[in-house]
Amino acid sequence: MDEPDDIQISSETIGAAVVVRPVGDIDLSRSPVLRESIRSALSDGPGRLVVDLAGVDYMDSSGVATLVEAMQLTKRGGHDLVLCSLTDRVRSIFEIARLEQVFRIEQDVDAALA
Amino acid sequence: MDEPDDIQISSETIGAAVVVRPVGDIDLSRSPVLRESIRSALSDGPGRLVVDLAGVDYMDSSGVATLVEAMQLTKRGGHDLVLCSLTDRVRSIFEIARLEQVFRIEQDVDAALA
């Protein structure tokens, strides 16, 4: 049977940047949806990809893997990736995976676009 | 083994009223704690008992039963009981049980004390 997957991902172009905003838990059942949104945002060739995580209360390593992949894709294209607005829980998984230094992580969207 | 029960219930005397403030889910494992707090608040013989439910996101029928009992106890003592600051979820169980009209329910503590 088909289960609906209720994660919502919007994406918005601001100047040369695209901001992708997933809302909901990102786990094994949802990270493929995030992956698709990021790929389609990148297909427009933006200068910068911002992933705004304010609406994400939970992320597991499949979500982190999706973001690591996005970082590699943006680098390869000569663009950059900025994450912003991490909730405490999401921040803690980046810490455990020792990725806080690997990603550029900003407080909010304004800082991410600056 | 002993399990801690992490519901927190504070109680505060304001004029002739006592305000009881449970924080946490109220279900079968917690309603006995609420019952005890209400009984001890009533033992001081306050003119009014206010139960402030702002911190309660979930309540089942054992919690409602505890409040119905409290209403009976206060009435018997010639006092009154006011509930306030119900979250949407908690309000909906009062509606299903058709008790919204039976209890005096106020928007916030100020209204409950007025």
Added chain:
Amino acid sequence: MNQPPAIDISLRSKPIYLAGTRELIVGIAKRLGFSDQLAAQIALASDEALANVINHGYGRREDGIIHVLLWPEAEPGVKGLRLVIEDEGVQIDPDKICGRDLDDVKPGGLGVHIMREVMDIVRYERRDQAGMRLTMIKRLPAPEQKEAHEARSA
């Protein structure tokens, strides 16, 4: 419905396990497309049913066993959630399981009302060996209805 359940939980009849069990049911119901409000109501109905098993089926004994079985369909081909709760406690005539008169305000007697109000189907039966089986079914409202529900909760 001879398919095995998608999820099958066995728990001891202790009140402290109710919170986790209803969180699981909320989580599953949401993934099946129920609104937050309906998912919370389904969890409430389940919680009431489990509390009754603890209180009445096992007379508050904490070493009883309760089985909760979940199927991700109301019935084959119909979106929704089917939930079966089985115990090994006292058996009772299913017709005797009913709540109090709602106009006769007193503590207790609300659980069964809540279950019937929330769920589309609530059916008790005696199990073959011991204890009771409760089947509860909630169909997924059509999208329009679902939105109406959500609007109400907003």
Added chain:
Amino acid sequence: MNQPPAIDISLRSKPIYLAGTRELIVGIAKRLGFSDQLAAQIALASDEALANVINHGYGRREDGIIHVLLWPEAEPGVKGLRLVIEDEGVQIDPDKICGRDLDDVKPGGLGVHIMREVMDIVRYERRDQAGMRLTMIKRLPAPEQKEAHEARSA
């Protein structure tokens, strides 16, 4: 630890059931006295373990069966949570189950690190018939430590 588990969940190896299962684990961990932050981390570790069973044990097949067993003690007389995850999927040498080098940044390879970082004990073994058994234990920190954790999360 020959006592039967307090809670025993069997679920199909479908990603949509992970959310409900981790909500249950959060709910139980909190009632056992873990702080919100630790309960969330325990659920994360469990989620990673379950995702690995789905991905590696069952190669993404959705009809596999996964058993999650929970005991409300780290070991007899020691407060905490003991969690066992059993599958009927592929068997692998437990020593081969390890994450990637954390300095070699690439997608994947983080799940096992997270489990080991969060839990006090993480132990894989082959089951007798088929599949793997994972035992994870988290002891309840002493109250001082617990508060320190909560302060950090605030």
